[in-house]
Amino acid sequence: MNKYISVILLLYLFISGCAHTVKNVTTEKNGALYEETLPNGLKVFVLKDPNAPLAVFQIWYNAGSIHEQVGKTGLSHLLEHMMFKGTPKYGPKVFSKLISRAGGVDNAGTSRDYVFYHQKLAPDKLYLSIELEADRMRNLLMDPEETLSERDVVMEERRMRYDDDPQSLVYEEVMSTAFRNIPYRWPVIGWMEDLKRITRDDLYAYYKKYYAPNNAMIVVAGNIDAGYVIEKIRAEFGSMPAGGEIRDPDIGEPEQSGERRLYVRKEAELPYVLSSYKAPNISSEDSYALEVLAGVLAGGRSSRTYRSLVDEKRIALSADASYSSLEKYPSLFYLDATALPGKSIEEVEKALYEEVEKIKKEPPDEREVQKAKNRIEAGFIMGQDSLFFQAQVIAMFEMLGGWELKDKYFEGIRRVTPQDVRRVAQKYLVEDKRTVGILVPVKVRSEK
């Protein structure tokens, strides 16, 4: 076992006789991880890393776009924007200003599975994060006029990220075609038609329901005094009442029988193909082999798709395969490629499938599989250089059932054999479970 990524549980510590359960978990190299759940359900992780001259604060809510209703998509992300609009205590629109004045930076992100808010600060300014986040968890102003104005901002964001980016439009269409039922079928940023219809009351009701301590998790990392941080978090968050129980939608995706194919016709320069296959998440043992398969197909310039499509056949500008098992619902395994000028997208798509078929016929050799595993582990070790990444890893695994899954994940990767890679290719990368999106460039205008 690699000592830099194994996290060993050393001891359980009960700090006081009350209802706080505190686990003190020590990693071999980088200090200690403290875990505690407050009586109101708020989960807290504090990772002490004495090497970094800074602190990272992240608060994660189980309030991603999977919790939205049809007709109101994009609500979770718009609410994320509204979280910066102020509370009675601090006044309107000062959150980022207070952080910036303290020499810190802050931002937030929304995904299908969660939303998170984060700050990076000098360790002695961490109290600010704790106070401000506690305040905005329950006391948002949400002025109706501000809401309308921010809705306009998000529409501009949508135009920028999707409507004027042809490859992103293909992705959006592929997701909504591949999934018929589960909430991954709509985009996190929301459909434009829905954005127009979201009201202040929609947002406020959603906020009140999902932004509660029992639906949140805090991860703090850095050169901090863990005892102080936990005390401060208890003081600021501890008195909040728990909200109602939040459950993820209990929903399944009907079986797909037959390829689905779609075209996006849009002003663009080069044709593009995004081909996606139904695949399981980390709850399946197969997920590890799928991660390795993605590495064999597209990990680095020596990988199969790069060598075949980009280097040897010279038909693609880029070719890629990707898969992430760290999602709540079953997701997709992607292949994608952009054609070089003058090359047909049919030829490019065919060449991608040829690489898949080769693996189905004959397992990759040991060295290739080892290379993919090494890249996953090295990438993880290098990622540890960022406190933000360290905190994020804890949170993402915790969201999926427990941060200890991180170890299970690497053990799973190490177990993968060439035969496993071949088997999962045969099992999941099949035509009938495939949804293919093609960008067909059309010329609308000529430049002046």
Place this chain on the structure above:
Amino acid sequence: MRNEKSRKRPVTRYPLLVSVLLLFTVYCLLSADAHALDIQRSVLENGLTLLVVERHNLPIVKVSVGIKAGSIIEPEEKAGLANLTAELLASGTGRRTSVQISEEADFVGAAIGASGGDDYVTVSLSVLKKDLDLGFDLLSDIILNPSFPEDELNKKRERIKGGLKAQEESPGFVASREFSKAVFGSHPYGRLITGTSDSLDRINRDDIVRFHSAYYAPDNAIMSVVGDITPDEISAMLKEYFSGWNSKSLQTSVPRKYEPVRKRKIITVDKDLSQANIIFGHAGISRDDPDYYAVHVMNFILGGGGFGSRLMQNIREQKGLAYDVHSFFMANKYGGTFQAGVQTKNESANAAIAEILNEIEDIRNSAVSDTELADAKSFLTGSFPLRLETGARIANFLIAVEYYGLGMDYIDRYPDYINRVTKEDVLQMAKKYLDPENFVLVVVADQEKAGLKKDW
């Protein structure tokens, strides 16, 4: 786990662009606290400048080599030569084919590669400590012995041309290219570092071999090494792998400084877009300009400071016209630009431009408030450790400090550079370096819907 692709990243509240640009112009924010960087600088016998920061928290090493072989020194008719040379380094050497290089690096999860730039090119290595030997072997092989195989050149050229075409899909790229061309005219900063389809066709293998042999010399380079490595280990690595790198005593002409010619110019590009991508700006300052820090503080208040900035407050927060609006001074060695950029729905293009102009007029006409100045200073001086968190960031930062001659004590002096700026300075800088009359305005949009005013 694998890096998630951009399409799977969460939708964020800040435009990433702003933070990237901020990083580029702010770049050197350091504070002299207990965690200040301990930089060891030395110049080796062959003339190579070596900068080292030891960090033993993780078993990783980052190396950056900055070589003064950027596009600024290439001839106009061969535009793209410097970038092509850099990009071909890892495509074959006397000892290894292109495939062997990527195979060896990929197998240990290392990253090695080179990227072009206008002032200098950067060759970088990221490797686990246990694979240090292999890493340095590969690094020296691609810098010292690239063979520039003809077929690799042809493939690379084809891909760069394909990439240029693909980038036409990005309105931001098109706007930025048109802006640089208009501001810099025939100066090299006005060209794309990739060159154009035509100029790429004019480059042959001999050009590349000559360019490499002329400029890839230790006395024309800066190497930074950051991570889990001791000075002794570095010496051993350099002796083993870089001892054959000999100085060349280059006799090169100094690139010409950009002499601004200011006149109003409006450029429109018509595309089937829902948003207008707008850049407003003009010539700026070079990195060695004594006004650099005061200008930087002024710009932070105008549009460099994220949510606190005036452009953001006005155009996004009050009017809801845009997701992203920002301004920055890009200060290179031989010249620079000021740019304010915004993306807004076609129909609001005129309104957004008017507000940018209003804010520029405003900051030129009256002093900023005490709070604005204090906030700018506290952020700029206080946020240093955040920006140099990772080894890769530090490695690139060290190259910039050396290349721009900022001095090894830059870290200690930076807070003073910022703190001494006064409200009067800010006003003076705005008057001197912002020009609401003679500017370049680029609008990439659906022009019919944008209905751009004729008299901007």
